[in-house]
Amino acid sequence: MTAVETGSDTPEVVQNDARRPRPRWLIPVVAVAAGVVVVGGILAAVLAPMLAPSAAPSDRPGSEQDSTVAVSVIPExxxxxxxxxxxxxxxxxxxxxxxxxxxxxxxxxxxxxxxxxxxxxxxxxxxxxxxxxxxxxxxxxxxxxxxxxxxxxxxxx
The missing domain is CATH 2.60.40.10 (Immunoglobulins)
Structure with a gap:
């Protein structure tokens, strides 16, 4: 704020806005970027399991070709x-x-x-x-x- 003499008994106060005005394009760009991140996260969560390679079953459970554990039951x-x-x-x-x-x-x-x-x-x-x-x-x-x-x-x- 700056006091300016106007010739009267009370000085007049004039406000100087030293801030530069924000560009009007900044808010929409930030909103669009946030939306892209959210949509990308949702797509990644949905598509990642579908795109992951599935374990191919082998002819022998518990073999070195797969990660299953062969379970056998001891007969009573x-x-x-x-x-x-x-x-x-x-x-x-x-x-x-x-x-x-x-x-x-x-x-x-x-x-x-x-x-x-x-x-x-x-x-x-x-x-x-x-x-x-x-x-x-x-x-x-x-x-x-x-x-x-x-x-x-x-x-x-």
Missing amino acids: PTLVSATRSADGTVATFVWKTADPKKGDSYLWKREGTTEGPQPTDASRVDVPGLTPGVGACIDVVTVRSGRTSTALEACSQ
Whole structure:
């Protein structure tokens, strides 16, 4: 602001606008540029998944040609028979596994006891020391390459 003498008792104040006026084209250009950035971002988000190379499936899951993991399920044992000895003190359990493989083994555990699982390579087990007339049950799992199946619960009366 500048005070100017006009000959009267009070000086007249005149405002000098020292700022340069903004070009009128600046606001529309900035708005258009912002719009282009927004539209480009939306297009990139929509089109990028479509343009990305898809993984071609190989003939063998889990092979080096793809990134999948081959998952195989260890077959659960199936009960063949559960019988008691003539005096009822021994129960014999026989089971089989669908598609057995060389090296398969089994873990079995008598239910209702604190005994740990017992390993066996046979698909049969005799459980001695039973009380005649009292049921006995075992849980059996197939062990293949360090992995186990779900348990078979087998009972003998």
